[in-house]
Amino acid sequence: MSKKKKQQRPPHRTVFAPETGEAPIYWECPTCGYLSGDPAFLDAEHECPFCKGTGTERRTFPTERIRRLDARIRSYHRDGDHEIVVILVMAFLETILEDIIDRIMAAHGADVQLRRMVMDTQRSIGVRIGKVFPALVGEEFEDAAAELGYRDFPYRWRQLREARNAFIHDSPFNGARDTLQPSMGDDAMDLLDQAYKLFVLLNNRFVADGFHGN
Numbered sequence: 001m002s003k004k005k006k007q008q009r010p011p012h013r014t015v016f017a018p019e020t021g022e023a024p025i026y027w028e029c030p031t032c033g034y035l036s037g038d039p040a041f042l043d044a045e046h047e048c049p050f051c052k053g054t055g056t057e058r059r060t061f062p063t064e065r066i067r068r069l070d071a072r073i074r075s076y077h078r079d080g081d082h083e084i085v086v087i088l089v090m091a092f093l094e095t096i097l098e099d100i101i102d103r104i105m106a107a108h109g110a111d112v113q114l115r116r117m118v119m120d121t122q123r124s125i126g127v128r129i130g131k132v133f134p135a136l137v138g139e140e141f142e143d144a145a146a147e148l149g150y151r152d153f154p155y156r157w158r159q160l161r162e163a164r165n166a167f168i169h170d171s172p173f174n175g176a177r178d179t180l181q182p183s184m185g186d187d188a189m190d191l192l193d194q195a196y197k198l199f200v201l202l203n204n205r206f207v208a209d210g211f212h213g214n
């Protein structure tokens with residue numbers, strides 16, 4: 001008898017929200033946490049493709065806080081302010097990662113105090129990706145991203161983070177540092193769009209799937 005939870009998960013396919021040039025809109029099943037970009041999901045009578053639940057009001061993802069940050073990033077990008085774009089996209093990605101880790105912990109049954117303690121004590125982005133995430137889901141962030149079709153994402157994120165850090169921590173002692181290249185603003189925007197999709201896939205795999213009540 002197999003003990004692997006993965007094999008017990010029913011098949012489903014995540015529907016992405018259309019790209020509109022602003023933050024996408026996803027609806028969340030309040031019962032299992034499943035996220036869908038399918039507008040039919042807005043209708044509470046349309047059953048959740050994952051848990052088959054109906055009849056409850058569905059919250060939207062991302063949160064208003066993320067949507068506001070997204071709108072500011074796109075506005076700076078339109079103005080060609082790529083240094084601000086890179087810095088804000090990094091802040092955005094860190095917020096998105098914090099959200100997904102929080103949701104996975106909640107799906108494991110962790111209460112608010114425990115989740116807050118983990119987030120307060122594990123503030124480093126490297127530790128959250130390299131230690132907290134794998135401890136929760138049983139695989140590396142890089143492997144999970146690759147399995148979900150986003151193999152380059154962790155690498156590109158790391159590159160941009162290094163560029164951002166070099167830019168922000170520039171000092172007279174380090175010698176002259178080039179400013180961030182304009183192409184990095186475009187790279188950052190790509191990561192922003194990919195991050196929503198990867199977040200939704202990670203959510204549907206590690207929050208909605210299989211881990212509830214175990």
Ligand SMILES: [Zn+2]
Binds near residue numbers: 049
């Ligand atoms: Zn559901």
